[in-house]
Amino acid sequence: xxxxxxxxxxxxxxxxxxxxxxxxxxxxxxxxxxxxxxxxxxxxxxxxxxxxxxxxxxxxxxxxxxxxxxxxxxxxxxxxxxxxxxxxxxxxxxxxxxxxxxxxxxxxxxxxxxxxxxxxxxxxxxx
Numbered sequence: 001x002x003x004x005x006x007x008x009x010x011x012x013x014x015x016x017x018x019x020x021x022x023x024x025x026x027x028x029x030x031x032x033x034x035x036x037x038x039x040x041x042x043x044x045x046x047x048x049x050x051x052x053x054x055x056x057x058x059x060x061x062x063x064x065x066x067x068x069x070x071x072x073x074x075x076x077x078x079x080x081x082x083x084x085x086x087x088x089x090x091x092x093x094x095x096x097x098x099x100x101x102x103x104x105x106x107x108x109x110x111x112x113x114x115x116x117x118x119x120x121x122x123x124x125x126x127x
Contacts, residue, residue, distance in 0.1 A: 003054070015027050024058065027057045031052065033053060
């Protein structure tokens with residue numbers, strides 16, 4: 001059902017309580033999106049580029065949010081995020097991670113900024 005322990009924990013800790021409270025009215029798991037159509041080039045067929053979202057939730061206001069849980073995104077994830085933003089500009093797409101230091105389940109970019117700031121502080125204090 002879940003591709004990782006992080007996904008399972010996010011579902012248990014963040015989604016289930018919001019489903020119970022009514023803040024989320026629907027949650028779908030492992031939803032596939034097409035980022036680029038397949039095509040032919042000469043005699044070659046090039047397969048479509050797809051992305052499978054961890055969660056697609058609908059909140060109480062019927063706003064759709066696509067969520068991918070991230071510990072550390074690889075280069076493929078970074079490219080697919082750019083393609084998703086381009087192909088689906090009206091869909092709210094978020095990377096969510098968990099960081100005790102930064103406040104629990106939060107946007108991955110906030111975690112990344114916090115890590116960077118702590119690293120800079122640590123580097124300055126070591127000089």
